Amino acid sequence: MNRTVAGLAGATALAVFAAVVVATPARAGYALADTNYAGTQIARHEGVQGTPRADPPGQTLGHDVSGHQGPVDWAAAAGAGAKFTYVKATEGTGFVNPQFGQQYDGAHAAGIIRGAYHFARPDVSGGAEQAEYFIANGGGWRADGTTLPGALDIEYNPYGDVCYGKNPADLTAWIADFTRTYLAKVKRSALIYTSTAWWKQCTGNTARFGNTDPLWLARYGPDVGELPAGWEKQSIWQFARAGSLPGDQNYYNGPLGRVQALAKG
Template sequence: MKRTLATAALAALGLGGALAAPAQAANGVPGVDVSNWTGEIDWAAVSSGGAKFAFVMATEGTGFRSPTFDAQFEGAAQNGLVRGAYHFAQPHESDGAQQAEHFVQNGGTWHRDGITLPGVLDLEDNPYGNRNGKNNCYDLSAKDMVAWIKDFTATYKKRTGRNAIVYTTTSWWRTCTGDSAAFGANPLWLARWGTDPGEPPKSWRAHTFWQSADKGPLVGGQNYFNGSEDQLRELATAVPEVTFSGRAHSRRTYSVTISNTGPYPVTNIKVSGRAYGGHRVVKAPGCKYSGTAVKCTIAQLGIGRKVRLTFTTNATARGKVGVRFVVGDQPLDLKPR
């Protein structure tokens, strides 16, 4: 008997690609990026100058934490800006997971406060070539660089529930990753100084943020969010993400797996089902069932956790049989082949 598999998602925040709503200004919502080199900042002046968000350098490589991070990060928030932290990657120093952990533990974690953006992985030309002897791609092959980025972003997602933003240039991405198309779920912060952002790398249909200059009327780098101010705050806020899949193992045995892939614990997930084709539910551990109907409630599902529900029917009748489930408000029809 062949097994059949069905998958679906209850909710997902899709800000990694192009944004449909019009921007508030010609280039989008303005913001800045700062680091330890920027020093003390008059955040009230930044806010009154029109900035709505700020990216703040938190860490670099495996051991550096910006001494100005706390003051800059909190100063931005205290003056009404949405803020986010960024990590300057040094891929030759360690694996991606180790640097993601360093970032999360030193300011890069995501806060459920409605004003914190997902953390940023900053990937650009090696600025220390005369010191470390590496090329612009840190002497990694395109295959190894893609693996490194996957290691970092997967670890960050596991630790925070959010997809890290990727900062890069189109030229660096094409040269150092072979123009990988594997990171479309990660919002793009595209660096291209000039009057327009230009073409994005292959992973993305459009940028989410654009760094247009390294200096300008506002402090630090000059940036724009490609959308409205409401969408900017939506990216900071996020929504619960629950995915589910189901499998008909045979005419008598079925399973539904529910996973929490988002940034929040999820409570009170409802799963209901009804067998069809002349058979009844005879076993459903942890659920209530009677005749053809079954109902289950998952009281709480933590970040990164999953639950598998199994169901058994008598399936004595010939012909087409199966179970129609509803997970939350999404249908899932399982039938053996």
Template structure:
């Protein structure tokens, strides 16, 4: 199986502001407690991105989420939503679903970051009687996080960002290594990020202060502004695989495994070994050549083309060379 990355053209809002180091792109995080925000002032102060709390558990939605989230976008910021986890109240799937339905769904607009799962010390210990890990064992916590992130990925095609501290992760997940595919938003207030949880070799975002110089929390993206934009607008992704069904049958599957629908995907193939194509449903063919066009392939969908050939000889190597974009496959039979 091979992978093809396709460029996706999405109009995105231009960004301006005070220059910062290429490896330190500043941003903010806000919630209901932050109140209404002067987003143009955030941009003027050099801010490039914002995280906005959308939900908590399965019964709380930030009452000013729409104005905060929409205001950040209107000002030209790349923005993302986050969910404050309450693992003792309901399972991870249910809370991810609540988040998706209440502002956390990722959209392919070039301006929206993947959603965030906020995991930190239980702030309601005096009310709910649970410990810092919400009363869950490390095994149950890992299961809870797995369920949440799986649901989010299935719904959006994006890997959710995980916000946490190294100490909480070590205590409450046993320093699990199972979430390396999820970008890390590390919370550690101070001058250095410090040691990371074992799942990650680097952080993607760093919250270095509870109150930053702009508004809300002080944050930085670990990379350039172009990489930040790429996180909001990743390339489309198509996986191509082939299967040989004897000397006269060849199948090619094109699967959209990325977050965007893809259009106008072209396949070209040519039989070799002294054979010609005699059947190719959904495609055009002549002699040894075949051409197929996928006008549109939605996210998480796939299509399979089957080609039937007629060899001139009963022995010897035969097959097809197939090209889909930059991916080349050679399917052989004897």
């Protein structure tokens, strides 16, 4: 092959490569996975309208954390009143929280009831596949009385279209695929973490999960506000963004005994 032909061949190859790169959507990657955590997109899209004026009676304080916070001082968190926490384990089928071990096991060692959550990516793979990935990377459950069932964090897409390019029927089917697989594999129903506004916009406000999957609601305001269709109450309310001890702030809707009951199954 002479230099001219080789040059043309090389140019053609580069052009094809460039076309593939341009055609491949950025959403297929995990560039933001280190900084995606429960509520990042909800706060960005819905804002913050305040916090509860005082601790609501009969509620139990807890937190949620992810890898961006680094190692957590769980002894300090327990000393400040934390009774439970959720830790980000995975995102899609291509990211595992590098701090998961310290955060998840550290909470347990400090006497805090803990569970894991999965940041949903309906744009990269199916619900069943992501449920299996989550379970394989820390999202399972065991009947030790200190482990909460896993949670599905489904919120505004940080990589593009807020509903992941899916219509309400398809996105509802994706969520059902995840929760059905989780239940079959773990024998517990997963919690669903979301906001009412996102749920209305992206699932058409389906009531399909209200009788099967406990609700973990995100709303940064003085009260819980309207719930998504199908749920008569929330199990957990994420009421504030990151605080000092540690991560985001949550109330379990009931006394500590109810948190313990959820852990025991």
